[in-house]
Amino acid sequence: MTSEFKIVEEPKKQLTMHPKKFAMWLFVASVGMLFASITSAYIVRQAEGNWLYFDLPAILYWSTGVILVSSITMQMAYWAAKKDQLDRVKMLVSITMGLGLVFLVGQWMAWLYLVEHSIHLIGNPSGSFLYIIMGIHGLHIISALIYLAVVLKSAYRFKIHSRSLARIEMCTTYWHFLGGLWLYLFIFLLLNR
16 A cells, blocks of 8 residues: 655745835834934044034933833833723823923923024034934924824724724834934934034
8 A cells, every 4th residue: 555645835924014014114214224324424524523512401311211201101002902991092192192292392492402502503513413313303203293193093983902903003113213213312412422
């Protein structure tokens, strides 16, 4: 009795990703490259000389803490969505939005401090770089706040729950990225002033 054994290869499971998540990751990568190029240019320009050294505004320490706390509240909102705790999602996303606004106010106050100390956008490149870094990051925070508003609206319409997490997951990832990016930028500025 002979029996034939055929070896059949199992089809490989394809790697798939939600198209919007893929687009978000491309956007995050491009923003990361933008800030990598800005910080590289900062180092190169600083080495050329004619660089004004000054202390960073103290409010930046405080606003860094605010953005880190907001990352925690955003993560808690995501976890609440996974558990279908929609009231908690609404509350935590609202808190995250509030902390994001507080962060922006802190950045604005840092700009006012710089102006009071005669550090302007036009003038010494050290001040120009600081304004550009804070300004571009601030614009991305504004875009994330708009995204948070969309997520909050979706939560009120019961479109975010344990079976529909893509929107809040993408928003959480973007918010964490911006918080981590600011932490990197802040440490970079502290070490390279």
